[in-house]
Amino acid sequence: MREAGPNGGMQGIRNMNFIRSLNLPLIFRVILGIMFIYASYDKIADPAAFSKNIHNFHITPIAVENLAALIIPWIELIIGVFLIFGLFLEGTTSITITMLIFFIAILSQAVFRGIDVHCGCFKLEADVGVTDFRMELIKRIVEDIIYIGMALVVKFKNKFTL
Amino acid sequence: MIVTEQKQIIFILSLAVFMGLLRSFFLDDPEFTLIKKERVIEEVVSFSLPDDMSGPMMVNLEFTKYHFDTGSAIFIDARDSEDYEAGHIQNAINIPYDYYEEYEDLIDGLDDEGIYIIYCSGEECSLSIDLADYLYTDKLIDKLLIFEGGWPQWRDAGYP
Numbered sequence: 001m002r003e004a005g006p007n008g009g010m011q012g013i014r015n016m017n018f019i020r021s022l023n024l025p026l027i028f029r030v031i032l033g034i035m036f037i038y039a040s041y042d043k044i045a046d047p048a049a050f051s052k053n054i055h056n057f058h059i060t061p062i063a064v065e066n067l068a069a070l071i072i073p074w075i076e077l078i079i080g081v082f083l084i085f086g087l088f089l090e091g092t093t094s095i096t097i098t099m100l101i102f103f104i105a106i107l108s109q110a111v112f113r114g115i116d117v118h119c120g121c122f123k124l125e126a127d128v129g130v131t132d133f134r135m136e137l138i139k140r141i142v143e144d145i146i147y148i149g150m151a152l153v154v155k156f157k158n159k160f161t162l
Numbered sequence: 163m164i165v166t167e168q169k170q171i172i173f174i175l176s177l178a179v180f181m182g183l184l185r186s187f188f189l190d191d192p193e194f195t196l197i198k199k200e201r202v203i204e205e206v207v208s209f210s211l212p213d214d215m216s217g218p219m220m221v222n223l224e225f226t227k228y229h230f231d232t233g234s235a236i237f238i239d240a241r242d243s244e245d246y247e248a249g250h251i252q253n254a255i256n257i258p259y260d261y262y263e264e265y266e267d268l269i270d271g272l273d274d275e276g277i278y279i280i281y282c283s284g285e286e287c288s289l290s291i292d293l294a295d296y297l298y299t300d301k302l303i304d305k306l307l308i309f310e311g312g313w314p315q316w317r318d319a320g321y322p
Contacts, residue, residue, distance in 0.1 A: 044185065048194050052288070066198040070182035078174055078181075091170025116283075 025157040028150035029083045032096060035147065036080030043073035056117045057106050075099065083154070093155035100148045104141050111137045203291070203308065211277065211305060218280075218294035218306040223319060226279055226309045230321070235277040240289040241313070250313065251281065252322040259289040262296060274303055281309040281316070 043050040051069035054060060060068060075095065082092040110117055116133045186196060205220040206212070209228050212219075229235035230251070237254035239246045246256040257265045259282075272278070278297070282289040294306045309316075 047185065047189065048191055051194075051198065052292075055288070058286070062200045063197050066194060067182075067196055070186050070196075071178050074178035074181040074185070075175065078178055082174070088170040088174065090167040091174055094167060095171055095174055115286075 025154045029086065029089075029154050032147060032150055032154070033080045033082075033084035036076045036083065036096075038080075040073040040076035040080065043069065044077065047073070053117065056115070057110055058113075058115060059106055059109065089154065093151050096151045097148055097155065100144045100151065104144045104148075107137050107141045107144070111141070201291075206307065211307075215304055215306075218291070218298055218308055220310050221279065221307045223309075223311050223315055225307075226281075226311075226316070227319075227321060229277065229279060235279045235307070236272075238278055238280045238293065239313070240280055240282045240293040241287075245283070245313075249317060251316055254281075257293060259293040259296070262293065269297070269301060272297075272301070272303060274301075275305070276303075277305040277307065278303065279307045279309050281312040284312040284314045285310055287312060 047066070047069040050073065051065045054065045054068055055062070076099070079092050079095050079099075082088055083096065109115075111134055114134075117137070183196075186194070203218065203220045205222070206225060209225060230237070237251045239250045239254045239256045240259045241256075242258045242260065243256055246254075246258070250256065255268065257268060262269065280290040280294050280297075290308045290310075290312065294308050297303045298306050
């Protein structure tokens with residue numbers, strides 16, 4: 001087995017220095033901020049369509065669907081802007097993490113219940129396209145888990161100092 | 163001034179509620195109300211249509227089968243083409259609501275005076291209602307019926 005020589009060690013230190021030189025919390029803040037602002041845009045423009053999407057998940061009483069469709073996109077936009085500009089970061093990151101956990105929960109229940117969120121209909125294992133829409137939802141869940149990781153780095157940045 | 167995390171959260175959420183409510187005042191959609199009302203669609207109670215239909219109406223399996231057998235209605239499948247190809251009511255045409263813009267030629271060719279029975283994937287599916295709304299409002303087709311049980315109920319009944 002080949003042992004790491006002095007050059008290998010130097011390379012490792014250089015890599016560590018490079019990672020330290022990257023301001024990861026700042027990079028993650030900007031990525032999360034852009035993601036939330038981008039996600040909010042269509043929903044703010046067309047709350048009726050977003051209300052229909054909420055309905056398709058079958059998790060909220062019908063009465064509150066429009067209110068949720070009006071308010072949730074603004075939370076996304078505000079935390080997106082605050083993340084980018086570093087405003088109220090403690091509160092912003094807490095809301096970010098809570099929202100992402102909430103998104104994962106509703107996406108997961110859709111996967112488990114077999115809900116096709118495009119039409120709001122329940123599908124059976126044997127139905128066509130059931131694997132495709134499940135994979136689409138699972139992809140979104142994985143994305144949200146990555147975003148939670150980023151948000152945790154931003155929130156606990158002092159503990160993540162390399 | 164040190165603002166606690168709790169106060170920051172309250173501020174952000176309050177701002178979002180305020181902006182959301184403000185946004186609702188600028189919405190140009192009379193049907194969009196703060197408290198959403200459950201939509202009630204009237205049901206056709208006999209095998210014949212009421213003279214004055216004020217919007218799309220619900221029909222059941224028996225009504226649908228009757229008009230299938232008599233050939234008096236045109237069936238529209240509002241699901242995606244993949245679902246349609248996997249199984250549909252015999253002779254139904256496919257107009258997926260999610261992509262209806264791509265089917266404008268087909269929609270424009272529909273007879274305004276015809277009777278249309280629209281269906282999708284059953285009670286939880288809203289595609290048939292959405293398509294019926296679009297055809298009623300934008301294409302001025304009057305005789306639109308929604309078969310709520312949709313393809314699952316039709317298939318389970320063993321109908322073609």
